[in-house]
Structure formats: C-alpha cells, structure tokens
Amino acid sequence: MDRARGTRAAGTRPAARRANVDDDRPAAANYHANALARGLALLERLAAQGGALTLNDFSAGTGLPKSTLVRLLGVLEEMGYVVRADERPAYRLGHKTLTLSTAYLTGLDLSQVAGGHLAKVAEATGQTANLGVLDGREVLHVCVREPDRPIRFHTMPGTRDAAHCTGLGKMLLARLDPSKVAAYLPPEPFPARTEHTLTTASALAEDLRATAERGHALDDNEGSVGLRCVAVPVEVGGDCVAALSVSGPSAEFDGDRRAGYLDGLRAAAADLAADADVVAALEYLRSSLRSGAPSTREDA
Incomplete structure (x- = not known):
C-alpha cells in the first residue's frame, strides 16, 4: 500500500475544526454544570436568530451531536423554554423566556444601574450629573448624582423640566428629525424662564x-439665572437613547473648565452605552414615553 495515501500530503492544511459550543462554556462549569451551559447556549442561539432553528442548524452551529441536542432540547421543551415549531424538527423560543425577560426589565432600577457612572462624573467635575430622556415637551431626569459640596445644583430622579430651555432637552431635540x-x-x-x-x-x-454640529448642548442661564449646563448624547448604534449633562454655577463653566467637563461627559456617555443593563432599562423606559405632546385647544 502506498504510504502517501495514508498520510496527509505535504503542504496541505488540516481541515478547520468545527466550532463547538463547549469552547465558550464558563470556566466554572464542571461536568454536571456543562449541560446547563449547553442548554443556555441553545437559548442564546435562538434569541440571536429571532426565529426557528432546525436540529441541523443547531448541530452545525454548536458542534454538538444530534443525540445530545435532542436530549437538551427535549428538556427545554418540557420546561416551556422552547417550542417545537414543526416536524423537521425545528424549535423556537417558548413562553418561559418572556417571563424571564419581563422580570429582568421590570427589576431594573435605572437610577441604580446608571448611578455609578454619574457618580464618577459628579465627583470628577464637582457639578451635578443628570441623565435624561424626552417625554413629550419635557425632559425626564431618570438619574441624578450630586457632588459633595454645599453649593450645587439640586434636583431629583423623576423631576421634569421644559425641553426647550435646558441642556438635556436641547441635546435630545437636536438629535430628532427636524420635521418632528x-x-x-x-x-x-x-414660556420665558429668564x-x-x-x-x-x-x-x-x-x-x-x-x-x-458641535455635538453638545449648552444651557446658558436659559432655564435659571446663574445656572449653566452642558450636555452630550448617549448613543447606541447611532440612536440617541438619552442625554447626559452636568449643571452648576455659571461662573464655573468658563471655556477651559467646560472643555474638561465635556471630555468627562463623553467618556461617561460611552460607558453608559456599553452597559447592557443601562441600555435595556433605557429602551424599556422609552417604550412608555410620549412622542411629543397632543394638540389642545389652547395650542391651536
């Protein structure tokens, strides 16, 4: 027998190893916990797909034997986390995943999950840090952290203010389609506040x-005399999901200090956008907010 037939030809590359879901399992997963990690990985693949996956799809994407997949999917189906969609067989997410996602979203306290990011801004700048979203004609302050100093701008989470004369409001308005x-x-x-x-x-x-054009908003004594505010957008995938600002005494917002504030705000806005809990809480909140204000007889 020709030995060349029994060996790999010189210069050829070995076939690429098929991806295996076990490569991504947590380091803490032991033999018994590995089944749990595998099951969760299957749910993540269904969530990423947004529809049904066949047994062949799962096998190609995970590197797991079909016999293993059948056992894992059978348990998930019995517990309501997946549903068999057809006889190929194909599977989709079940109602239990909605229960989990709803509990996750309703359990998020936006002021709490964003608070650490804003606390760093307040400490670094010595000014009050505010995170806000548009709700009709108003800005809703969803998170506030104040600096540890006697003279400071004071507000609380849940406070509302006019959008047209605040840094947060003008930043959010500037990111809308002008026609809206x-x-x-x-x-x-x-209404003229000052x-x-x-x-x-x-x-x-x-x-x-x-x-x-400049990427930040300025409230120069427009909402209150003696108060200035600078604000930047919090962007996720090109969408402005909120605005972040610092507010304080007008005299402390000269050119050099304002530039320093903006550097800190932009860094914090990027951190907020990278925090999955913050983004999920903001998206959940925004789904319940008003898209502008309805017309009334007084408006006409």
Whole structure:
C-alpha cells in the first residue's frame, strides 16, 4: 500500500475544526454544570436568530451531536423554554423566556444601574450629573448624582423640566428629525424662564442646528439665572437613547473648565452605552414615553 495515501500530503492544511459550543462554556462549569451551559447556549442561539432553528442548524452551529441536542432540547421543551415549531424538527423560543425577560426589565432600577457612572462624573467635575430622556415637551431626569459640596445644583430622579430651555432637552431635540421637533415644543412664544430663554421656533431651530454640529448642548442661564449646563448624547448604534449633562454655577463653566467637563461627559456617555443593563432599562423606559405632546385647544 502506498504510504502517501495514508498520510496527509505535504503542504496541505488540516481541515478547520468545527466550532463547538463547549469552547465558550464558563470556566466554572464542571461536568454536571456543562449541560446547563449547553442548554443556555441553545437559548442564546435562538434569541440571536429571532426565529426557528432546525436540529441541523443547531448541530452545525454548536458542534454538538444530534443525540445530545435532542436530549437538551427535549428538556427545554418540557420546561416551556422552547417550542417545537414543526416536524423537521425545528424549535423556537417558548413562553418561559418572556417571563424571564419581563422580570429582568421590570427589576431594573435605572437610577441604580446608571448611578455609578454619574457618580464618577459628579465627583470628577464637582457639578451635578443628570441623565435624561424626552417625554413629550419635557425632559425626564431618570438619574441624578450630586457632588459633595454645599453649593450645587439640586434636583431629583423623576423631576421634569421644559425641553426647550435646558441642556438635556436641547441635546435630545437636536438629535430628532427636524420635521418632528415641533411636536415636542409648546405654542409660541415659548414660556420665558429668564431673559436668555429662546422663545421662538426659529431661534431654537438655529440653536439646535449649532448643537447638532458641535455635538453638545449648552444651557446658558436659559432655564435659571446663574445656572449653566452642558450636555452630550448617549448613543447606541447611532440612536440617541438619552442625554447626559452636568449643571452648576455659571461662573464655573468658563471655556477651559467646560472643555474638561465635556471630555468627562463623553467618556461617561460611552460607558453608559456599553452597559447592557443601562441600555435595556433605557429602551424599556422609552417604550412608555410620549412622542411629543397632543394638540389642545389652547395650542391651536
């Protein structure tokens, strides 16, 4: 017999090893816990697919034998975590996964999960850090952390403020499609909180264009005399899901200090966007908020 037939030809590469789901199992998984890790991996693949997967799909994607997959999927089906969709067989996620996801979302306290990020900003800047989202014509402060100093801007989570005259509000408005901004504004002239408040749609539109171009918003004594605020967007996949700001005494927001504040805000905004709990809580909250304010007779 030709020995060459029994050996791999020189210069050829060995066949690539098929990916195996066990490669990603937790380091702490022992022999018994490995079955749990495998089962969870199957659920993750179904979630990523967004539809049904066949037994062949699972086998190709996990590297597990079909006999093993049948046993794992059988247990998951019996417990309601997957449902057999057809006779190929194919499987989809079951109702128990909705129970888990709902419990996860309702259990998230946005002020708590985002609080650590804002606390670092407040400590580094000496100013009050605020995280906000648009709710109709108002900004809803969903998380606030104040610095440890006697003179500071004071507000609380759950506080609402006008969108047209605040740093958070103008940052969020600037990231909307310009054609949709009017739905988030009161009738003209807008309520003037100070002599610096922008009270017309044209003046605000010019400010929002400048805000969008430079990537941050400025409230320069527009909401309260003696108070300034700078805000940046919190972006996930190109979508502005919230705005992050610092607010404090006007005299402490000169050019150099403001630039330092913005550097810290942008870093914190990136950290917030990378925090899966924060993003999930924001998306859950945003699903319940108003898309602008409905017209009333007084608005007409």
